[in-house]
Amino acid sequence: MEPVIAPTPRKINKLGTIENPEVFENLPGHVIPVIEQEFADFETEAGKFLAGETPELEFIPKRLRQGVYGQRQPGVQMVRVKLPFGGVTPDQMEAFADAAEQWAPLKKGHITTRQAIQLHHIPLTRVESMLRHIGKAGLTSREGCGNTVRNVTGDPFAGVLPGEIFDTSPYAGAFARYFVRSELTQLMPRKCKVAFDGTPGANRSITSIHDIGFEAAIKDGQQGFRVLVGGGTSIFPRVAWELFEFVPLNEYLKVSEAVLRIFDRCDELRVNRARARIKVYIDRIGIEAFRAEVTEEMQGEWINERDFDPAPLLFDYDEASNLPELPETLSSPNGDLTEFNKFAEHNVFKQKQDGYNAIGVRVFRGDLTPEQWRGLAEIGRKYTSGRACTTQDQNIVLRWVPDAALYEVWQKLSELELGGSGFETIHDVVSCPGTDSCKLGITASMGVNKAVHDRLAELNITDPLTKQIDIRMSGCPNGCSQHHIASIGFNGAAMKFNGKTVPAYIVQVGGRGKGKVANFGTRLKVRIPAKRVPEAIERWLKLYESERNDGEPFADYVERVGGEPFENAARELTLPVEYSPETEDVFVDWQRSGLFEVIRGEGECAI
Numbered sequence: 001m002e003p004v005i006a007p008t009p010r011k012i013n014k015l016g017t018i019e020n021p022e023v024f025e026n027l028p029g030h031v032i033p034v035i036e037q038e039f040a041d042f043e044t045e046a047g048k049f050l051a052g053e054t055p056e057l058e059f060i061p062k063r064l065r066q067g068v069y070g071q072r073q074p075g076v077q078m079v080r081v082k083l084p085f086g087g088v089t090p091d092q093m094e095a096f097a098d099a100a101e102q103w104a105p106l107k108k109g110h111i112t113t114r115q116a117i118q119l120h121h122i123p124l125t126r127v128e129s130m131l132r133h134i135g136k137a138g139l140t141s142r143e144g145c146g147n148t149v150r151n152v153t154g155d156p157f158a159g160v161l162p163g164e165i166f167d168t169s170p171y172a173g174a175f176a177r178y179f180v181r182s183e184l185t186q187l188m189p190r191k192c193k194v195a196f197d198g199t200p201g202a203n204r205s206i207t208s209i210h211d212i213g214f215e216a217a218i219k220d221g222q223q224g225f226r227v228l229v230g231g232g233t234s235i236f237p238r239v240a241w242e243l244f245e246f247v248p249l250n251e252y253l254k255v256s257e258a259v260l261r262i263f264d265r266c267d268e269l270r271v272n273r274a275r276a277r278i279k280v281y282i283d284r285i286g287i288e289a290f291r292a293e294v295t296e297e298m299q300g301e302w303i304n305e306r307d308f309d310p311a312p313l314l315f316d317y318d319e320a321s322n323l324p325e326l327p328e329t330l331s332s333p334n335g336d337l338t339e340f341n342k343f344a345e346h347n348v349f350k351q352k353q354d355g356y357n358a359i360g361v362r363v364f365r366g367d368l369t370p371e372q373w374r375g376l377a378e379i380g381r382k383y384t385s386g387r388a389c390t391t392q393d394q395n396i397v398l399r400w401v402p403d404a405a406l407y408e409v410w411q412k413l414s415e416l417e418l419g420g421s422g423f424e425t426i427h428d429v430v431s432c433p434g435t436d437s438c439k440l441g442i443t444a445s446m447g448v449n450k451a452v453h454d455r456l457a458e459l460n461i462t463d464p465l466t467k468q469i470d471i472r473m474s475g476c477p478n479g480c481s482q483h484h485i486a487s488i489g490f491n492g493a494a495m496k497f498n499g500k501t502v503p504a505y506i507v508q509v510g511g512r513g514k515g516k517v518a519n520f521g522t523r524l525k526v527r528i529p530a531k532r533v534p535e536a537i538e539r540w541l542k543l544y545e546s547e548r549n550d551g552e553p554f555a556d557y558v559e560r561v562g563g564e565p566f567e568n569a570a571r572e573l574t575l576p577v578e579y580s581p582e583t584e585d586v587f588v589d590w591q592r593s594g595l596f597e598v599i600r601g602e603g604e605c606a607i
Contacts, residue, residue, distance in 0.1 A: 024177060026316045030138040031084040031173045032180050038142065039135065042066050043128040050124065060604060065148060065186060067141025068127055070604050072439045076121045080144035081134060084176040084315075085154030085169050085196065086115035086389035086397075090377035093388075095137035097373035103130040109373065111366040113430060113482050114193065115390040116144060116151045120437045143180060145604070147188045149260075152176040154196045155204045156389035156397040159319070160351040160358050165216035166223055168196040171249065172214075173315025178253050184260060189269040190276035192260065193232070201516050206392060208240045208518040209233055209485060211278045212259060217246050224248040227255055229290070230279040233479025237520050238279040241287040243294065254308040258297040262290075319385035319400055320353065326383070331408040342421035343410050351399075357406060359398040360423030361413060365431060365449050366394030375416040383409050392482070393430055395423060426461060426469045429453050430482070434475025434492060435589070439601035441475035443492030443503045447590025448473055448533050455534035459541070466541055469554050470513065473505065473533075476600075484520045485513035487554045488537060494598050495527050497576040503530035503589040503596045509540070509566055510558025519555075522563045524570075531586050532573040539569045 024033060042062075049059040060070070069078045081096075096109045096117060103122050110118040122130060131141060143149060152172050159167035175194060179185050185192070197205035198216035207213025213228035224247050231240030247255050259278070263269075269276035282290045333340060349358045361376070368376075376396065380388055385400035401409055413419040422428055429452050432438065434445030452471060461467060472486035483489030490505040505528050508521030528536045543565060548557045558566075577583045589596050 024313065024315075025138070026314075030089075031087065031176055031315055032082060032140050032142060033177075034135040034138060034140050035142075035181075036135075038066065039128055039132050042068075042131065046124050046128065061146060061187065064146030064604060065143055066131070067144025068124075069145045070439065071120065071437045072435065072441065072599070072601055073121065073437065075123060077124055077127055078437055079119045079122055079127060079130065079141050080112070080151075081117045081119070081139050081141045082144050082151040082176075083115050083117060083139075083390055084152045085158065085172045086156050086391060087169075088388050088390060088396075089137070089386055090380040092134075092137045092139055093373045093377035093380065095134045095139055096368070097370040097377070099130050099134055100368075100373065101370040102133075108367045108369055110433065111363060111368070111390050111394040111396070113392050113394060113432075113480065114151050115153050115156075115392060117390070118433075120433070143185075146186075147190050149176075149179045149185045149192045149194060152194045152196070153205055153210075153392065155198060155202075156391045157204060157349065157358055157399075158196075158198055158389075160353065160356070160399055161199070161202075161349060162352045163200075163202060164198045164352075165200065165218060166198055168198040168214065168216050168225075170314040170316050171225075171252065171310060172196040174310040174313035175214075175253065175256065177313040177315075178310075179256075179260070184257070184264060188260070188264050189266050190273060192263070192278065194256075202514060203516070203518075204392070204514050206482070206485065206513050206518060207231070209237075209479075209482070209513075210240065212256060213240055214252065219246045222248055225252050227252070229259060230277075230282040230287070232277055232279045233482060233484040233520075235477050236275060236277070236280060236283075237479070237484050238283065239518055239520070240279075241282060241290075243287070243291055250309055253310055254298060254303065254306070255294065257306070258294045261302075262293050262297055317387065319387055322385050323400055323402075324382060324384075324386075326402060326405060330404055331411055333407050339414075339419075339421070340407060340410055343419060344406065346421045346425060347423040348406060353400070355403050357401045357403065359401050359406075359409060359413075360391075361396040361398060361418050362420050362423045362428055363395050363418065364453070365429075365446055372416045372418060375412065376418070379409060379412050393424055393428055395428070422467075424470075425467045426471060427453070427456055427467075428470075429456070430470075430472040430486075432474050432480035435599075438475060438480075438603075440478060440603040441492065442494060442598055442600065443475045443505065443530055444589045444591055445473045445475035445481065445490075445492060447592070448490070448505070448530055451534050451590050452537060455538060459538065461541075463545060465548070465551070465553060466545060469541070469544075470511075471537065477506075482513065483511075484508060485511040485518055486521065487511060488540065489521050490528075490533065493527055494596075495529060495576075497587070498579050500579050500587055501596055501598060502587055504528060505530060505533055507536075507566075509563060510555045512555050522558060524563045524567050526567050526570055526574045528570060528573055529586055530589055536570045536573050539573075540566055543569045 048054040195205040214225040228240035431445040431449035435441035469487040472483040473490035474481040475492040489508040495504040511521030
């Protein structure tokens with residue numbers, strides 16, 4: 001079913017309140033309305049810029065609000081397509097396949113740690129035609145970048161795994177619909193990242209590292225949210241503070257707008273956009289003072305101009321009623337089942353709905369080719385509810401797969417080179433694009449990802465506790481890979497050996513993301529040359545396995561022993577080398593050919 005594409009912008013009053021929610025469709029992936037006029041407007045604005053009629057600094061914010069981001073390579077763009085709480089349909093997967101094949105020179109779509117999809121190296125003159133194409137499938141990049149409310153994230157297993165207080169997806173959808181295109185959120189001091197989660201103890205959405213986080217709660221029999229504010233990573237990492245212990249469902253949008261109204265008025269934050277986040281403001285005045293400001297804001301006259309009942313905006317889709325009829329014959333296990341059994345152990349999750357499963361599909365570096373997109377679409381139509389979800393670990397979750405179809409689905413995934421086990425284990429290494437495309441990138445984080453992935457495969461890790469280790473790397477100090485909360489996290493840096501620059505990484509160990517309590521890792525007092533990262537990881541894994549207490553998880557081990565043992569284990573790897581033809585490899589980054597040099601442009605995140 002094709003989505004409604006509004007020929008003109010939906011009606012929004014002067015303060016941004018939605019007045020015609022009937023344009024919303026409760027189909028998986030169709031959360032944000034697609035507006036035809038925006039395509040024409042973007043083409044016009046881009047044309048004026050290319051003709052020299054619009055200054056670049058005037059054009060950039062307009063481009064960013066449409067989810068189009070400048071790359072380090074001149075003349076090409078990255079387009080970030082929003083998938084609220086990760087939802088994506090087979091039709092949309094095919095649209096991504098087309099976009100990667102026809103518009104993206106590298107022929108891939110990249111899953112981000114915020115559940116969005118990025119397409120790279122697209123000439124500005126071709127962006128509009130691609131946006132129109134994916135728009136036909138209900139996809140939009142609106143406010144995927146810029147100082148806006150970014151993609152609203154959520155648990156990819158929401159609604160199907162045990163332990164949930166309630167499924168927060170409908171309310172995440174309402175939040176996205178409430179604030180998209182709102183005048184309030186078009187040019188805030190900085191971006192705002194939001195997450196919803198319904199499962200205490202699991203917290204797969206990592207709400208505590210978001211500007212605003214919503215955790216499902218029940219009080220006196222009433223559903224609502226525990227509201228967190230001021231979380232974030234990057235150069236000023238903070239774990240979010242609790243704003244309110246409980247907010248009823250009919251008030252969470254009111255609280256959210258009060259927070260954003262206060263944030264938007266913080267003009268002092270606009271002076272230094274690199275530090276203009278909600279966390280900085282709260283760190284300055286304290287959570288008690290901020291809570292008082294929010295409480296006072298909610299007494300303002302603007303309250304009387306709003307309807308905060310989320311009911312008209314809810315994303316309400318019944319997956320169980322949209323299951324396909326299975327083929328009369330299905331493949332059954334035969335022969336050597338070693339690989340399938342590994343897959344079933346790590347990648348298959350029994351749903352709370354009897355007879356059905358969620359399958360975690362591990363996507364190497366988050367990159368999917370057109371063939372893989374189309375193959376996943378076929379699997380989705382034939383065996384699932386038609387709603388898959390991207391994950392914060394750059395993977396995809398297929399939902400509502402019947403028991404009888406598990407083996408056949410695994411076979412289909414294997415044909416697409418997506419049948420590997422190790423979903424959300426140590427083998428599931430996460431990285432940002434780094435210097436492959438980002439202006440702020442220092443190192444080739446995608447390259448070291450592959451090197452680490454290959455070394456881990458060689459180690460043939462079988463220890464259950466070691467498998468739980470989470471490895472992430474970013475190409476700069478910013479938090480795009482969420483390396484701050486990794487068991488072992490890296491961010492790109494540089495070292496000087498003999499007057500020459502060496503690609504290197506700063507390391508944090510012992511971070512925790514998902515689970516009851518998130519915390520940031522301990523920063524080591526050493527830098528590791530990029531080419532020595534796989535060796536450092538191997539040494540640290542051996543250290544942990546040999547020195548831990550019985551049953552001691554990695555983060556607990558780090559908390560007990562501190563960073564010094566890790567520094568000592570890697571000390572030899574930090575020693576400088578004389579530059580020569582024999583040692584030149586150390587001075588070259590992963591998957592690069594020339595000598596390393598730091599080349600950083602001005603990032604657009606804070607524009």
